[in-house]
Amino acid sequence: MNIHPSAILEPGAELGENVDVAAYAYIGENVRLGRNCSVGHGCYITGHVEAGENNIFYPYCAIGTAPQDLKYHGEGTPLTMGNDNVFREYVTVNRGTRTGRGLTSIGDRNIFMISSHLGHDCEVEDDVILINSVLVGGHCRLESGCKLMGGAAVNPFVSVGKLSFVGGLSRITKDVPPFMIVEGNPAKVRGVNEIGLARAGYEKEVVKKLDAAYRRIYRTKKLNRSEIFEELYNDSEVSDEAVYLVNFLRRSLKGRHGRYLESAQ
Numbered sequence: 001m002n003i004h005p006s007a008i009l010e011p012g013a014e015l016g017e018n019v020d021v022a023a024y025a026y027i028g029e030n031v032r033l034g035r036n037c038s039v040g041h042g043c044y045i046t047g048h049v050e051a052g053e054n055n056i057f058y059p060y061c062a063i064g065t066a067p068q069d070l071k072y073h074g075e076g077t078p079l080t081m082g083n084d085n086v087f088r089e090y091v092t093v094n095r096g097t098r099t100g101r102g103l104t105s106i107g108d109r110n111i112f113m114i115s116s117h118l119g120h121d122c123e124v125e126d127d128v129i130l131i132n133s134v135l136v137g138g139h140c141r142l143e144s145g146c147k148l149m150g151g152a153a154v155n156p157f158v159s160v161g162k163l164s165f166v167g168g169l170s171r172i173t174k175d176v177p178p179f180m181i182v183e184g185n186p187a188k189v190r191g192v193n194e195i196g197l198a199r200a201g202y203e204k205e206v207v208k209k210l211d212a213a214y215r216r217i218y219r220t221k222k223l224n225r226s227e228i229f230e231e232l233y234n235d236s237e238v239s240d241e242a243v244y245l246v247n248f249l250r251r252s253l254k255g256r257h258g259r260y261l262e263s264a265q
Contacts, residue, residue: 007039016053030076031064034083047095048078052108055081061091067120069138072097081106082126088113094120100139107144119156131168139261143178145200157255157262161248163200165193174258178248179210179241189218206239213242217249225253 001015004023009015012029021027021039028046034053039045043057047064057063064079066072077096080103087093091112096103100121107126112118116130119138129147130136136148137156146160149168160166161178171185179197181190192211198204217228229246232238255263 022059028064040089048076049095050078050080051085052081052083054084056086058086058088058091060089061087061093063087063091063093064095065092067094067097067138069097069099069120071099072120077102077104077120079104079106082108084109086111088116090115091117093118094138096121097138113150125162141261145196146176147196155259157259159248159252159260161245163193163196165196175248175252175255175260177252178245180214180245189214202241206241209237209239210241210245213238213245217245225249 001019003021006023007021007025009027010029013027014032016033016035018036019033022041024041025039025043027039030048031045032050034051036053037051037055039057040059042060045057045063049064075098077098079093079095085106094104097120104120104122106124109126110124110128112130114132116132116134118136119140121139122136123141125142125144127145128142131148131150133151134148135153137154139157140154141159143160143162145163148166151169152166153171155173158172158175160176163179164176165181166172166176167183170183170187172187176182177189179193181193182188183190192207192214194207197207213232216232220228222228229250232242232246251260252258254260
C-alpha cells in the first residue's frame, strides 16, 4: 500500500491490499476500496461507496458525491461498483436517492472518459464506455456493452440497450434500442450496430437477422408497431437477439415519452 502523506483518509475508510493513494486525494469515512485500486492526485471519494478490485480513479474525479436532486436531504444512500472500472479525469458519479432506486450501481470493466457524468440512481452493467463529456441524467440504465460517444446527453429515466451505439453530441430523450445505432438531435435509429456486434463475437447470421428485424420495424409504412412486434415475436425464423429487441421496445411503449423506467416510478 502506498499512501501519499498529503492524502486525507477519514477514520473508518477501509482500503484493501496494494491500494495506491496519490497526493491531495480525499477518501471519506464510509468508503471501502478493494485490492489493487488506484486513487489519483486530487481525487475526491465520499459517501457510502463500496468498490471492488482493480478500479482506477484518475486525477480530480469526484465519486460518490451527493445527488443533484432538490429532494435529497443528506440520506446515507450508496454507490456500489464491481471490478476493473476506469474513471478518467474530472468524472463525476452521484450516489442514489431515497425517492429513486436508493442506489447508484456500476458493474465491471466500465470506462468513464474525461468529464463524463453519471447521475443519481443509475444502473450501469458491464463493459460500458462513456466517451468524453457524456452526460447521463438520473434514474438511467446502461446495459452491457453500450457505447456513448463524446458530448451525448441522456435524459433521466432513459434505458440504453445492450451493445447499442450512441453517436456524439446526440440528444437522447427516449430509450435506445439494443444492438442499434442511434444518433442526432432529435436522435433517431440509424441501423444495426454491425461493427460493435462483430467485435463482441456475434456471428454474421445473427447480424443479418437483426438487420432484417430492423427493416421490418423502422423501414416500413405500417403504423401499428404493436402488430409488427407480434409478427416478429411469433416468427420462428427470428433470432433470440431480435426477440430481445422486440421485448425491449414493447417495454418502452409502456413508458411516458418512450422511457420505460419512468413508468416504473
